[in-house]
Amino acid sequence: MSASPLSLVREDLRAFAGYKSARTEVVDGAVWLNANESPWANPADEAGAVRRYPDPQPAALRARLAALYGCTPAQLLAGRGSDEGIDLLVRALCRPGGDGIVVTTPTFGMYAVCARLHGVPVADVPLVEGADGFRCDLDAVREAALAAGAKIVFLCSPGNPTGATLPRDGVLALARALDGRALVVVDEAYAEFADAASFVADIAAQRNLAVLRTLSKAHALAAARLGVVIADAELIAVLQRCQAPYPLPTPCVRLVEAGLDDASLEATRARIADVCVERERLADALSHAPGVRRAYASQANFVLARFADPQRAFDALLAAGIVVRDMRHLPQLGDALRITVGTPEQNARVVDVLRAAALRGAA
Numbered sequence: 388m389s390a391s392p393l394s395l396v397r398e399d400l401r402a403f404a405g406y407k408s409a410r411t412e413v414v415d416g417a418v419w420l421n422a423n424e425s426p427w428a429n430p431a432d433e434a435g436a437v438r439r440y441p442d443p444q445p446a447a448l449r450a451r452l453a454a455l456y457g458c459t460p461a462q463l464l465a466g467r468g469s470d471e472g473i474d475l476l477v478r479a480l481c482r483p484g485g486d487g488i489v490v491t492t493p494t495f496g497m498y499a500v501c502a503r504l505h506g507v508p509v510a511d512v513p514l515v516e517g518a519d520g521f522r523c524d525l526d527a528v529r530e531a532a533l534a535a536g537a538k539i540v541f542l543c544s545p546g547n548p549t550g551a552t553l554p555r556d557g558v559l560a561l562a563r564a565l566d567g568r569a570l571v572v573v574d575e576a577y578a579e580f581a582d583a584a585s586f587v588a589d590i591a592a593q594r595n596l597a598v599l600r601t602l603s604k605a606h607a608l609a610a611a612r613l614g615v616v617i618a619d620a621e622l623i624a625v626l627q628r629c630q631a632p633y634p635l636p637t638p639c640v641r642l643v644e645a646g647l648d649d650a651s652l653e654a655t656r657a658r659i660a661d662v663c664v665e666r667e668r669l670a671d672a673l674s675h676a677p678g679v680r681r682a683y684a685s686q687a688n689f690v691l692a693r694f695a696d697p698q699r700a701f702d703a704l705l706a707a708g709i710v711v712r713d714m715r716h717l718p719q720l721g722d723a724l725r726i727t728v729g730t731p732e733q734n735a736r737v738v739d740v741l742r743a744a745a746l747r748g749a750a
């Protein structure tokens with residue numbers, strides 16, 4: 388039986404009640420004079436929809452997200468993007484100046500940023516490049532986590548920026564090996580684009596496993612800032628007490644609810660399928676384009692590629708009005724760009740511009 392993840396929470400926060408907001412106590416009343424809100428609506432808000440402080444975790448939204456991701460509402464905390472989830476996990480589990488996290492570079496930068504802001508050491512177990520692309524050495528991750536006494540291991544599947552998924556058995560074995568010692572977080576920001584199953588269903592049995600999901604990518608709601616942490620219900624309760632009192636702005640909640648209704652979900656699923664088809668086309672075209680050293684197979688909505696002359700490729704795209712992500716500052720990626728899958732026309736344009744630039748360079 389897997390251990391309660393409460394033992395991983397900072398000892399000084401285990402009994403921490405957090406801020407008692409005007410919305411913490413669930414009571415009923417016709418006249419609300421307890422939170423110093425205005426009795427009148429703002430002229431820009433005719434219906435008075437935002438006059439009062441919002442529910443910290445609206446039950447309907449939480450239920451909808453739980454159904455979407457296949458967990459119970461008590462296993463899920465909604466926040467301002469999964470970025471907030473990363474920050475909450477680091478602050479709730481790691482003592483400033485002590486403990487630590489493990490990351491596997493090249494990876495999403497926010498894990499290390501949140502750790503650094505909180506004064507928490509970061510151990511890196513670099514991904515290993517092979518014929519099939521980037522691979523995570525999960526045995527080395529386990530040893531590094533134990534050696535450093537790390538409280539959190541941040542994994543990303545599909546990985547940003549590699550696009551590679553992690554092997555299911557390996558991740559579960561890692562979580563078992565770190566049970567009672569560290570939380571294994573799988574960031575599934577791009578899971579909608581992948582063939583691999585989510586780790587959400589494994590949390591009930593393996594309580595030191597957590598998953599991050601977001602509406603920013605596949606659901607096209609990046610500016611609504613909504614992401615979730617899915618974890619053991621006891622851990623979720625602790626995270627909520629560490630969260631800001633009113634994290635979810637009402638206009639964003641309304642938009643997200645509409646964006647997750649049946650019709651929207653159906654449209655989103657069709658878009659995801661289109662993106663996956665385009666991703667394969669783009670990866671194939673890039674891998675045959677002159678000047679491209681390698682284009683990696685991807686299970687996400689982007690393609691990572693290495694270039695003979697990355698500056699020339701980047702500049703040519705920019706001159707054509709196309710902005711891609713320069714990855715050259717990341718370890719092992721000194722010649723790489725990350726290209727988000729766009730519309731078919733945009734992707735074709737990317738390939739045309741790169742071809743022309745490489746031929747000019749060769750001339």
Ligand SMILES: *Cc1c(COP(=O)(O)O)cnc(C)c1O
Binds near residue numbers: 468470543547602613
């Ligand atoms: C984009 C991204 C996020 C951030 O998502 P938000 O919900 O917008 O904060 C998290 N993790 C990875 C790997 C990402 O690429």
